[in-house]
Amino acid sequence: MRTNLSSQIVLYQVPKKYYQPDSALEISGISRFEKIHTHITNSASESSIVVAREIADLIRQRQAENRTCTLCFTSGRSPIEVFKELVRLHNEENLSFQNVIVFNLFEYYPLNVNYAQSCFNQIKTNLLDKIDILPENIHSIDPTLNQSEISQFCANYELKIKECGGIDYQILGVGGAGNVGFNEPGSQASSQTRLILLDTNSREEAVHFFGSLNEVPAGAITMGINTILKAKRIALLAFGEHKANIIKAIVEGQMTDQYPASFLQMHTNTTVFLDIHSASALTRISCPWLVTSCEWSDKLIRRAIVWLCQKTGKPILKLTNKDYNENGLSELVALYGSAYNVNIKIFNDLQHTITGWPGGKPNVDDSNRPERANPYPKRVIVFSPHPDDDVISMGGTLKRLVDQGHEVHVCYETSGNIAVGDDEIIRFIAFIKGFTDMFDPGNKAIIAKYDEIRKFLLEEKSKNDIDTFDVRMLKGLLRRGEAKAACRFMGVRSKNVHFLNLPFYETGTIKKGDLGRPDVDIVKAVIEEVKPHQIYVAGDLADPHGTHKVCLDAVLAAVDEVKDDAWMQDCRIWMYRGAWMEWEIDHIEMAVPLSPEELRAKRNAILKHQSQMEGAPFMGGDERLFWQRSEDRNKATADLYCQLGLAAYEAIEAFVQYIPIR
Numbered sequence: 001m002r003t004n005l006s007s008q009i010v011l012y013q014v015p016k017k018y019y020q021p022d023s024a025l026e027i028s029g030i031s032r033f034e035k036i037h038t039h040i041t042n043s044a045s046e047s048s049i050v051v052a053r054e055i056a057d058l059i060r061q062r063q064a065e066n067r068t069c070t071l072c073f074t075s076g077r078s079p080i081e082v083f084k085e086l087v088r089l090h091n092e093e094n095l096s097f098q099n100v101i102v103f104n105l106f107e108y109y110p111l112n113v114n115y116a117q118s119c120f121n122q123i124k125t126n127l128l129d130k131i132d133i134l135p136e137n138i139h140s141i142d143p144t145l146n147q148s149e150i151s152q153f154c155a156n157y158e159l160k161i162k163e164c165g166g167i168d169y170q171i172l173g174v175g176g177a178g179n180v181g182f183n184e185p186g187s188q189a190s191s192q193t194r195l196i197l198l199d200t201n202s203r204e205e206a207v208h209f210f211g212s213l214n215e216v217p218a219g220a221i222t223m224g225i226n227t228i229l230k231a232k233r234i235a236l237l238a239f240g241e242h243k244a245n246i247i248k249a250i251v252e253g254q255m256t257d258q259y260p261a262s263f264l265q266m267h268t269n270t271t272v273f274l275d276i277h278s279a280s281a282l283t284r285i286s287c288p289w290l291v292t293s294c295e296w297s298d299k300l301i302r303r304a305i306v307w308l309c310q311k312t313g314k315p316i317l318k319l320t321n322k323d324y325n326e327n328g329l330s331e332l333v334a335l336y337g338s339a340y341n342v343n344i345k346i347f348n349d350l351q352h353t354i355t356g357w358p359g360g361k362p363n364v365d366d367s368n369r370p371e372r373a374n375p376y377p378k379r380v381i382v383f384s385p386h387p388d389d390d391v392i393s394m395g396g397t398l399k400r401l402v403d404q405g406h407e408v409h410v411c412y413e414t415s416g417n418i419a420v421g422d423d424e425i426i427r428f429i430a431f432i433k434g435f436t437d438m439f440d441p442g443n444k445a446i447i448a449k450y451d452e453i454r455k456f457l458l459e460e461k462s463k464n465d466i467d468t469f470d471v472r473m474l475k476g477l478l479r480r481g482e483a484k485a486a487c488r489f490m491g492v493r494s495k496n497v498h499f500l501n502l503p504f505y506e507t508g509t510i511k512k513g514d515l516g517r518p519d520v521d522i523v524k525a526v527i528e529e530v531k532p533h534q535i536y537v538a539g540d541l542a543d544p545h546g547t548h549k550v551c552l553d554a555v556l557a558a559v560d561e562v563k564d565d566a567w568m569q570d571c572r573i574w575m576y577r578g579a580w581m582e583w584e585i586d587h588i589e590m591a592v593p594l595s596p597e598e599l600r601a602k603r604n605a606i607l608k609h610q611s612q613m614e615g616a617p618f619m620g621g622d623e624r625l626f627w628q629r630s631e632d633r634n635k636a637t638a639d640l641y642c643q644l645g646l647a648a649y650e651a652i653e654a655f656v657q658y659i660p661i662r
Contacts, residue, residue, distance in 0.1 A: 001517060001520060001557055001561070002556075002557055002560050002661075003514075003520070003553055003557050003559060003561060004300040004463070004553055004558060005513045005553060006539075006549055006552045006553050007043050007044070007045075008041060008042075008043075008274075008661055009539070012399050012456065013297070013359055013386075014285060015295045017292070017295075018030060018284050018285055018288050018292070019040035019041075019276065019284065019285060020040065020041075022531070026292075027277070029291060029634070030288070030291045030292050031284060031421055032283040033212075033252045033282075033283045033284075033315070034251050034252055034282065034283075034284075035252065035255075035264055035265045035288075036236075036251050036253060036264055036270055036271075036272050037270065037272070037283070038251060038271065038272045038273075038274055039272070039273050039274070039453070039661045040274045040275070040276060040279045040285075041273075041274075041275060041276070042275065042276055043275050043276075043484070043643070044081055044240075044549060045081050045277060045426065046081075046275070046503060047237065047239070047273040047274065048081030048082045048084075048085055048237070048273075049081075049085050049109055050273065051082050051235050051273055051550055052082050052085035052086050052089065052235065053085075053431045053528055054235070055071065055082075055086065055169055055171070055343030056086070056093075056095050057101060057166060058169055058233075058470045059099065059482045060095070061096065061323065061439055062168075063096070063099050067170070068099050068100070068101050068164065068419070069099055069100050069101070069163070069168050070100075070102075070159070070161075070164045070165060070167050070168045070169075071100060071101070071102050071103070071167070071168065071169050071170075071171075072102070072104070072105055072107070072167045072169070072170045072171065072223070073102060073103075073104055073105065073123050073127070073171050074104075074105045074119075074172055074173050074175065074229065075104070075105075075120075075122040075123055076118035077172050077173075077239075077546075078124070078173035078237040078238065078239060079237060079569070080126060080172065081125040082171065082237070083123075083126040084104075084126075087127065087130045087131060088095065088133070090130070090131045090132070090210075090217050090465060091130075095411055096132055097131045097132055097133040097548070098133065099133055099136055099140075099563040100133055100137060101137045101139070101141065101164050102120055102123075102128065102133065102137060102138050103139045103140075103157075103167065103223075104120050104123055104139075104141060104159060105119070105141045105170075105171075105172070105181045105222065105228075106119055106141065106181045106182050106220050106221065106222035106223065107119050107120060107140065107141035107142075107220060107221050107222075108143055108216075108217040108219070108220050109143045109145075109150075109195060109217055109218075109219045109220055109221050110143060110205070110217060110305055111143035111144070111217050113174070115207045116434065118143060119141075119208055120140040120141070121202070122571065129283070130164050130175055132538050134567050138330060139157070139160055139301065140505055141153075141157065141221045142264075143217075143221065143369045144499045147195075150195045150221065150287045150539060151195075153221075154192070154193040154194055154195070154221065155193075157223075158192055158193050158227065159241075160217045161227070164632070166230055166232065167229070167232065167233070168230070168232050168233065169233045169235070170228060170231035170234045170235070171231065171235050171237065172228070172234060172235070172237070172261075173237055173238065173248060173249070173260045173293070174238050174243065174250065175201065175202060175205055176205055176246060177199065177201040177202065177240075177246075177259075178203055178246050178249060178250055178258070178260060178261045178262065179201075179251035179260050179261065179444075180228060180236070180261045180264070181223050181224075181228065182198060182202060182220040182222035182259055183222060183225050183228075183260040183646050184194075184196060184198070184199045184202060184260070185258045185259070185260065185270075186198070186258070187224070187225055187256055187257060187260045188257060189225050189229070189257075189266070189598030190224075190225070190226050190265045191226055191227075192223075192224040192226050192227050193221070193223050193224055194221070194229055195219055195220075195221050195632045196219060196220055196221075196222060197218060198216070198218060198219055198220055199276070199573070200528070201281075202220075203216045207215045208546075214439045219251060221321075222442075224256050225260055226263075228511070229263065229264075229266060229267050232267050232269065233270075234264065234267055234270040234271075235270075235271055235273055236261065236264065236270065236273065236453045237502065238272065238273070238274055238278045239274070239275045239277070239278050239279075240275070240277050240278055240332070241278065241280055241581075241644060242279040242581075243277075243278040244277065244278055244279070244280045244281035245281050246261075247272065247274065247278055247279065247281065247282065248281040248283075249262070249517075250264070250265075250272075251272060251282065251301070252282065252283060255437060256271075260298065260648060262603070264311055264416070265434055265449065268347045270568070271326075274529055275495060276543070279431060286303075287304075287307060288300075289304055289328045289329055289331065290328050293331065293333060295330070296332070296335060298349065299586055299587065300586075301332065301342070301345070301346060302331055302349060302350070302519075302548060302585075302586040303584075303586035304329055304332065305319070305342065305343070305346040306346075306585055306586055306644065308323060308324070308327055308329060309643070310395075311327060311645055312327075314352075315643065315644055315645025316343050316347045316644050316645050317343050317347055317356075318348055319339050319342075319344060319346075320339050321333055321339045323339065324339050324342070325624070328391075331592050333629075339577070340531055346563050347644075347645065347646075350585075350641070350644065350646060351646060352368045352369070352370070353370055353400065353588050353589055353590055353591045354591045354593060354641070354646070354647070354652075355369055355590060355591070355592060356592065356593060356605050357369070357370065357371065357400075358397045358400055358401055358590065358592050358655075359371060359377070359380065359400075359401050359404055359534065360371055360372045360373045360374070360376065360378065360626035361377035362374065363376075363418075365421060368654075370559055370574075370590035370657075371534075371572070372589065375533060375570070376405075377404075377405045377406045377407060378533035379407045379530055379531065379534075380401055380406050380407065380408045380409065380509070380532055380533065380534045380535075380536070381408070381409045381410075381411055381526065381530055381532045381534070381535050381536070382394070382398060382408065382409070382410045382411065382536040383411050383413060383535065383536065383538065383551065383555050384410060384411065384412050384413065384538070385413050385414060385416075385482075385524075385538050385547050385548045385552075386412070386413075386414055386416040386419065386479075386514070386547065386550035387412045387415070387416045387479040387480065387482060387483035387609070388416070388479075388483065388486070388488075388541075388606065388609040388612055388626070389500075389538055389548075389578050390410055390412075391486050391490070391602065391605040391606050391609075392578055392606055392626050392627070392629075392630050392657075392662075393538065393540070393576045393577060393578040393653075394536060394576045394592075394653050395463030395490065395601075395602035395605045395606065395630075396592060396594040396598045396599065396601075396602045396634075396651070396653050397536075397576075397592045397653050397655075398410075398490055398492070399490050399491065399602070400592060400598075401490060402490060402491040403491065404445060405593065406534075407496070408492055409492075409496040409497075409498060409526075409530055409532070410479075410492055410494060410496065410497050410498065410499075410525075411498045411500055411526055412483055412498065412499050412500060413482070413500050413502050413505075413523070413551045414500075414501065414502055414505040414547060414551065414554075415475070415476035415479060415499070415505065415506065415553065416430065416475075416476070416479040417472045417473075417475035417476040417479065417500050418475075418505075418508075418509075419479075419611075419612065420475035420478055420479060420611050421611070422457045422461070424475075424478060424611045425457060425471060425474050425475060425478065425539050426454065426458070428474060428478055429450050429453055429454060431641045432450065433446070433447070435451045436450075442553075451469075453468075453470060453471060453474070453591060456468060456471065457471065465656070466508040466509055466565050467508055472506070472508055472571075476501070478611055479609075479611060482608055482609045482610060482612075483499075483609070485608040486605045486608040486609065488597065488605070489601075489604065489605050489608060490605055496589075498526060500522050500523065500526065501518045502518075502522060502523075503516065503522075504516060504519050504550060504554075505547065505550075512546070512547065512550065513553055515550050515553050515557070519554045520554055520558050520561075523554045523555055523557075523558040524558035524561060524562065527562060527622040528562060531567045532571055533570060533571055533572070534571065534572055534573075534574065535559070535571060535572070535573045535574070536573075536574050536576055536655075537549060537551075537552055537555045537556075537565035537573060537574070537575055537576070538552055538576060538577070539552060539576065539577060539656065539658070540576075540577045547579065552575075556658070556660075557638075559573065559660055560660060562659040572657060573658040573659075574655040574656070574657055574658070574659065575655060575656045575657070575658050576653070576654075576655055577654070581633075582633045582636070582637055583654045583656050584656060585637070585641070585644075586656075587642055587655050587656050587657050588618045588637075588654045588655070589655060590654070590655040590656075590657070591637070591641065591652045591653070591654050591655075592652065592653045592654075592655070593638065593647075593649035593651070593652050594634065594649065594651040594652065594653065595649075595650055596635075596650045598651075599631060599634065599650055599651045602627075602630070602631075603627045603630075606626060606627040606630065607627060608627075613625060617623075631651065634651035634652055634653055635650070635651050636651075637651070637652040637654055638650060638651050638652040
């Protein structure tokens with residue numbers, strides 16, 4: 001069973017010479033916009049293994065010299081694979097940590113020292129508890145101090161680092177605001193360990209660990225920029241496409257306190273470790289024609305032309321030979337003979353992505369359409385990670401498929417119960433209690449259950465408590481009812497609405513389980529039962545909570561196991577994106593336009609999910625409601641098509657085809 005196929009999705013195959021060239025001369029050429037050394041691999045795991053090996057080699061070198069090795073670790077998702085590899089090296093290759101001294105980079109403040117979400121506890125759970133490090137060699141920031149004690153503690157922490165000979169190897173992550181540790185925008189290069197007040201971006205990023213914004217501590221104690229820059233070796237880890245833009249800013253941009261990580265440009269022994277996704281905005285990956293001779297694929301040509309249109313402010317068909325020659329694209333003119341020939345090719349390519357028939361238009365020539373005319377009608381499965389992603393991400397397309405006569409099934413992969421506030425359930429059970437009082441006043445079981453749940457939510461539940469099984473089931477039931485209402489509004493038949501409740505999600509906590517055999521089997525059973533001609537699946541890898549990625553992996557793992565079945569040869573898989581971001585236009589393979597009326601219908605379907613409106617948990621760092629994000633995203637895609645000289649639509653939903661990996 002292959003459970004991490006989403007990590008192998010590359011929207012266009014990046015030639016290795018762009019990110020791992022053969023010679024130092026080539027590296028110098030393609031990386032000339034980069035002011036910090038970068039190491040790019042195909043996956044986070046590959047980069048993490050390189051970092052772990054560097055650390056292991058340093059530890060062993062110091063052991064041979066009978067010296068200690070001082071490491072500083074960050075927490076969060078970035079170093080998890082490094083920790084896993086270090087544990088493996090300890091267990092399988094006898095790597096000892098008895099000469100290792102460890103510091104942690106930062107800690108939330110104020111915080112109970114044993115709180116599960118503390119930064120130190122994350123490092124302890126994932127690494128320190130699994131190796132043979134000596135307890136006296138572990139130094140952590142104390143988040144329980146009185147404020148009057150913090151200044152002296154920070155001074156002592158700096159002194160302790162100095163007494164250990166300084167940090168030999170420093171691991172960093174980078175936040176969405178360009179912060180390292182909790183050195184927020186505005187932090188100076190001279191800053192040292194100190195207490196800081198977290199800004200809105202950092203607190204919203206921490207919601208993933210704490211559950212709600214109200215639970216995130218107001219401050220943090222963090223090593224300063226100056227403290228970090230004193231480390232002998234620094235490895236900054238950044239993985240996933242949601243890190244791409246900030247990586248470009250700190251690696252290629254100007255050094256500024258608005259992006260504190262950019263101060264790493266001053267350090268002579270820093271490497272930024274990236275996967276191909278987090279590196280995607282770097283010039284050598286996103287615009288390779290500016291740094292080298294290109295291997296021109298259709299998608300790269302489209303990317304270059306869209307970039308040129310945006311740079312010149314012209315639609316495609318108005319680009320000239322001069323525009324190409326003055327902006328590093330003379331190769332294309334030479335390849336195609338003239339700007340006109342390239343323009344026509346790309347204009348037609350983009351025109352052919354647009355279709356009002358996402359299931360294919362019957363009885364027409366489909367040679368220039370993104371979907372086949374036949375078979376008609378098609379059997380369609382829409383996989384939705386949460387009980388609202390279907391309408392948020394592709395509500396207009398979903399309604400088109402239904403209205404055009406296809407057999408549409410919607411499969412909700414998780415219950416979504418963790419994203420329901422307690423107040424919603426209190427209101428929900430109050431209705432049930434009122435209903436019982438009206439029609440069955442003697443039902444003691446319902447009244448007792450009402451009293452039990454109400455007491456738990458209002459009197460007994462503390463901020464760190466997991467909901468009881470009954471509360472989780474009620475929260476799931478509430479979201480199920482909203483999803484059914486949205487499906488009814490869209491015209492999806494009740495018998496075609498499936499609630500899969502994948503087990504990995506049902507932990508009752510923010511942290512979910514790993515994708516397992518039971519999850520894949522549930523998805524596989526639905527696919528084999530329906531035998532669809534189309535599958536729609538969320539390809540939104542920038543989801544800040546990770547559930548979309550696991551749900552995508554569940555579908556791809558199931559597809560992987562049935563891809564050789566005869567009926568599967570006639571099935572196409574389309575990836576949509578959700579509330580977090582959209583496909584770049586050069587990758588879009590099917591664009592479904594929406595009229596103003598269709599966009600309004602989509603909004604009304606999203607509004608059926610009342611528990612996910614204002615005040616819902618996990619809204620992320622975007623203040624807009626989900627229907628607003630969705631409309632803005634769809635309108636922006638339509639506007640871009642219009643700017644390129646194509647037809648003007650109210651909104652467009654976009655899709656990219658997934659080809660099963662062999």
